[in-house]
Amino acid sequence: MADNKRIDQATGTSTVGHEWDGIEELDTPMPRWWLYIFYACIVFAIGYCIAYPAWPLLTRGTPGVLGWTSKGQLEAELAADQKAKAATLAAIDRLPIEEIEKNPTLMHAAIDGGRAAFRINCSACHGSGAAGSKGYPNLNDDDWLWGGDIKSIQQTLLDGVRFPGDDNTRMSQMPAFGKDEILKADEVQDVVSYVRFISHQEAASPSAKRGSAIFANNCAVCHGPNGGGNRTVGAPNLTDKIWLYGGDRDTLTQTVTNARYGIMPAWGQKLDPVTLKMVAVYVHSLGGGEAIPAAAPATTVAAK
Amino acid sequence: MADPRDLTNGEEHFFAARRKVFPKKIDGTFRRLKWAVMAVALVVYYVTPWLRWNRGPYAPDQAVLVDLAHRRFYMFSIEIWPHEFYYVAGLLIMAAIGLFLVTSAVGRAWCGYACPQTVWTDLFVHVERMIEGDRNAQIRLDRAPWGPAKIAKRSSKLILWLAIAVSTGGAWVFYFTDAPTLARELANGTAPFVAYATIGVLTFTTFTLGGLMREQVCIYMCPWPRIQGAMMDERTLAVTYKSWRGEPRSHGVKRAAEARDGNMVLADLATGATRIGDCIDCNACVAVCPTGIDIREGPQIGCITCGLCIDACDDVMKRVGRPPRLIGYTTEVDARLESAGKPALPPLRRLLRPRTLIYLTAWSAVGLAMLFSLGTRTRLTVEALQNRNPMWVRLSDGSIRNSYSIKVRNMEGRPRTIELGLQGLDAAIWTEEGSRQSASRAVRLTVPADQVAKVSLFAAAPATGDQRTTITFTARALDREGGAASAPSFFERPE
Numbered sequence: 001m002a003d004n005k006r007i008d009q010a011t012g013t014s015t016v017g018h019e020w021d022g023i024e025e026l027d028t029p030m031p032r033w034w035l036y037i038f039y040a041c042i043v044f045a046i047g048y049c050i051a052y053p054a055w056p057l058l059t060r061g062t063p064g065v066l067g068w069t070s071k072g073q074l075e076a077e078l079a080a081d082q083k084a085k086a087a088t089l090a091a092i093d094r095l096p097i098e099e100i101e102k103n104p105t106l107m108h109a110a111i112d113g114g115r116a117a118f119r120i121n122c123s124a125c126h127g128s129g130a131a132g133s134k135g136y137p138n139l140n141d142d143d144w145l146w147g148g149d150i151k152s153i154q155q156t157l158l159d160g161v162r163f164p165g166d167d168n169t170r171m172s173q174m175p176a177f178g179k180d181e182i183l184k185a186d187e188v189q190d191v192v193s194y195v196r197f198i199s200h201q202e203a204a205s206p207s208a209k210r211g212s213a214i215f216a217n218n219c220a221v222c223h224g225p226n227g228g229g230n231r232t233v234g235a236p237n238l239t240d241k242i243w244l245y246g247g248d249r250d251t252l253t254q255t256v257t258n259a260r261y262g263i264m265p266a267w268g269q270k271l272d273p274v275t276l277k278m279v280a281v282y283v284h285s286l287g288g289g290e291a292i293p294a295a296a297p298a299t300t301v302a303a304k
Numbered sequence: 305m306a307d308p309r310d311l312t313n314g315e316e317h318f319f320a321a322r323r324k325v326f327p328k329k330i331d332g333t334f335r336r337l338k339w340a341v342m343a344v345a346l347v348v349y350y351v352t353p354w355l356r357w358n359r360g361p362y363a364p365d366q367a368v369l370v371d372l373a374h375r376r377f378y379m380f381s382i383e384i385w386p387h388e389f390y391y392v393a394g395l396l397i398m399a400a401i402g403l404f405l406v407t408s409a410v411g412r413a414w415c416g417y418a419c420p421q422t423v424w425t426d427l428f429v430h431v432e433r434m435i436e437g438d439r440n441a442q443i444r445l446d447r448a449p450w451g452p453a454k455i456a457k458r459s460s461k462l463i464l465w466l467a468i469a470v471s472t473g474g475a476w477v478f479y480f481t482d483a484p485t486l487a488r489e490l491a492n493g494t495a496p497f498v499a500y501a502t503i504g505v506l507t508f509t510t511f512t513l514g515g516l517m518r519e520q521v522c523i524y525m526c527p528w529p530r531i532q533g534a535m536m537d538e539r540t541l542a543v544t545y546k547s548w549r550g551e552p553r554s555h556g557v558k559r560a561a562e563a564r565d566g567n568m569v570l571a572d573l574a575t576g577a578t579r580i581g582d583c584i585d586c587n588a589c590v591a592v593c594p595t596g597i598d599i600r601e602g603p604q605i606g607c608i609t610c611g612l613c614i615d616a617c618d619d620v621m622k623r624v625g626r627p628p629r630l631i632g633y634t635t636e637v638d639a640r641l642e643s644a645g646k647p648a649l650p651p652l653r654r655l656l657r658p659r660t661l662i663y664l665t666a667w668s669a670v671g672l673a674m675l676f677s678l679g680t681r682t683r684l685t686v687e688a689l690q691n692r693n694p695m696w697v698r699l700s701d702g703s704i705r706n707s708y709s710i711k712v713r714n715m716e717g718r719p720r721t722i723e724l725g726l727q728g729l730d731a732a733i734w735t736e737e738g739s740r741q742s743a744s745r746a747v748r749l750t751v752p753a754d755q756v757a758k759v760s761l762f763a764a765a766p767a768t769g770d771q772r773t774t775i776t777f778t779a780r781a782l783d784r785e786g787g788a789a790s791a792p793s794f795f796e797r798p799e
Contacts, residue, residue: 010601029320031524033517129693140697140705142740240700285736287697287707287762 089113093274097154098292100281107281114282117275121267130286135245135262140286143242145234146170148290152231154280160266161234169266172233177218178257187214192252198227198239199247324446325519325596327429328439328588332615341417342426350471353478357381362753363717370480376754382678383754385715394674398667405663407535409655411542411633415529416610421521424472424514428465429594435461439591465515466507473506519595523606530605538636539654543609545589545600545631547581548643555585582626589613589631599631609633683715684722686779688761688791695796698767699740704797705764712759712779714751721750721782724761728775729795731765740764748782763795771797 005017008026016027049055052064063069088109092100101107119128125136132138137145146156159168177183183191187210194211196202216225222235229237236244245251245260267276283289355367357380364371369378377384377392384391406413415422436442436457448454477499478486489495513521522529536542583600590598592613597606599613611633618628638648689709697705714720725746726733732743736759743764751757763775773795781787 029318031520032319032321033520034524035319127694129691131694131697138694138697140694140707141699143700237700241698241702242700285760287705287736287760291739 085109089274092277097150097277097280100277101150101284107285110278110281111285113275114278114280117271117279118282121271122279125264130283135260137244137262138242139283140288141242142288142290143237143240144231144288144290145229145236145244147231148284148288149292150280150284150289151292153283153289154277156264157271157276157280157283158266158268160268161264162261163263163266166266166269170234172222172235173261174222174235174259175218176257176259178253179259183214183218183256187211188253188256191215191219191256192249195227195238195252196247196249199241200239201247322520323596325594326439326442326446326591327594327596327612328591328616329433330592330612330615330619332612332618334611335615338417338426338610338612342423345418345420345423346427350475353475353483359383360717360753362719364482366482368479369482372480383715383717385713388681391674391678394670398670398674401663401667401670404535405660405667407532408537408540408659408663411536411540412529412532412607412609415522415532415608419608421513421526422608422610424468424510425518425594427468428514428518431464431468432461435464462515465511469507469511469514470503472510473503476506477502519606519608522595522608529608535659537657537659539649539657541609541633541635541654542603543599543607543611543614543631544603544634544639545583546629546634546639546642547600550581550583550600550630552579552581553583553585554580555583582621582624582630584620584624586620588616588620592616682787682789684720684779684781684787684789685713685715686724686777686789686791687711687713688777688793690793690796691760696798698798699764702767703764704767705762706795708761708763708777708793710759710761710777712749712751712757714753714755714757714781716753716785716787718753718783719750720753721748722757723748723780723782724759725778725780726763726775727778727790729763729765729773731763731775731795733761733763735762736760765795765797767797769797771799773797 004019005015005027007014008024011026011028014027015024018025049062050064051066052068053061054064055062088106091103091106092110092113095103095106100110118126118130122130126132126139127136130139137143142148144152146152146161156170159166159170161170162173163169175182177191178185178188190207190211191214192211193202193205193207194209194215197204197208197211202208215223215227219227222230222233223238224230224235227238229235243251244262245255267279271279352368353366356365357367357378358365359378363376363383364378366378367380369376371378375386382391403414432442436445445454445457474490481499486495486499490499517525589600590596590613592615593599594610594612595606595608597604599607614629614631614633617631621628621630634642635649635654638654641648687710689711691707691709695706697707699705710724712722712724714722723746724733732740732745733747734740734743735747735749738747740762743762747761749757749759761777775793775795776790777793778790779788
């Protein structure tokens, strides 16, 4: 094949010597600057190998004189991110919590930071969307055991609920009326009838009527004479549509017999004050957040 | 490392050095057209960023601005947001189809007149002639040994080229930020690094491509000449040497006369037994060619159809008393007709053919569609994203609440008050700043000029109803000009 090389008349260029059905290829020389670019690429590659990690060795690669690592780059970017956030975090730290929500920029920063911290620390019990589950309150709704204003939420977060090892923790304990034989089994059923009556789940009945008197003597001290609850002791409102454990007869019977009391860690021992504040702002922003009552709530004092 | 010349000088020529081109100065119709196109192109390029356009207090006043930092593209009265990028895509499609149309009708007009590579190379060649003189002087200078005069000429040429290259890159950056501010910053050295880097890169490319590479860009690097072959046919204009008129060249006849008995040849000429063509083989067409080709060899990739050889040949034809356009813009069909002694096709028959008409239709369809959508586009949009974690929340009175992330885009250059409403469901709505106590059928929010407002919206409705209700969020601007937008969404209830 290669001996078919000839000089093309029209161009004066040699052919490569291949021929396909009369079609031949010219052996046009490459432009010389192309070669220079190739040399420049070699020079660049040598420089790159010297400057950056390049050659694999037995235990690790050549480090390169610039000392660049992807891990180092990540650390630098994280440090730059921390630096960029520092001013906002300092402002959140400085302001009292009720002032943060008056500043939209700070509030949105706090919600974002709080959401991130919530996902890491709180979602195990309350769920990633803070919707809770049986025994773990839904933080999106407008029903609060210990208060839904931002200061109460912050307080709950700081010292937790019934958390051993925190003297200021929110404390109360429901008696196990059935197990401890404070009430007899039929009396428990009467109370359950009454609770289902005041929560509009059952019509009035003789059992509910009997339960009314038992409720006034045993339950009203915490849950209120009308069953409306008492946030100073974390006693839930029994008349609304929200049930932490369930409002059906079986669950209520279990609740009255064995008592219920959830525990939440005192996050003040684990989270720094800025993160704690941001989580409080986030929880308050979920839709059920309440305004701070005009009179300063004396919740913690009463709980002791 | 081996010297590359070892390779190029060997028996096998793997690599070829650039064949030096010294285009000769010429004046004529097409040279003047090229000057005019160059003037328009350069004026548009350098002046555009300095034009002002009043958009009120909330938007920049630069007429043409690609504001990458704020993701806006301003072109006189048109403002384009990132989500409207299809207008830019449409412009690019129009530019491409327009180029197809021009190419199929008049050949490589883009290459010959309007391509930046051509315009800037022309400018660099002109500067070179100013410093080093015309073709012959340049050839002499190139062959002359290095001495003070050569060094002075070469260095002053390179300095002028560098100045052009710097100002080319320098003008480019003004399209991306406020031009007067950037000019001040560039002058006192406080401009952002990316501005200097961009100027540096463009200075390098302009200097290299326009000054050093020149026709090699068109021949080796640019894909467009290769693609153009698909748009050209036998009725596309191309610069053509009319060989049926030019051949045999008188030079060749004269040489033949020298070889034989001169008198006999003259006698043949007198009786018409030997015909000589109009081409006197003066090589003027080759001397002026900026890509250094011989057009008489026929159509070739190196011909950018700039028409300078036409000017050169017309000049010679006039002097030897022959009709002009021995070299001229001709189609293949016309060339066949003319060589057979028939008249050329009328211009309209040449232009109006399915290929050009299809390109024209596609081009104007895209243009009209863009104009229509530009005229009817809305400057207010609303987007509603239903929050799905949790999908619904039961409130203490038993009603169901859904929450939504709402984005309202105010694309006007002034703040507007927008009323958000919800249709398709009897629900009360409130934002994160309000509360359920203050909930109503509509909420108002003020969206800053040329901004997107993001707001969390809550909607509460009785628990009885469909598990999934289709709803529509509406946004209405409450100012005099008005404007409305809507977004579909859902309201979910527990099973």
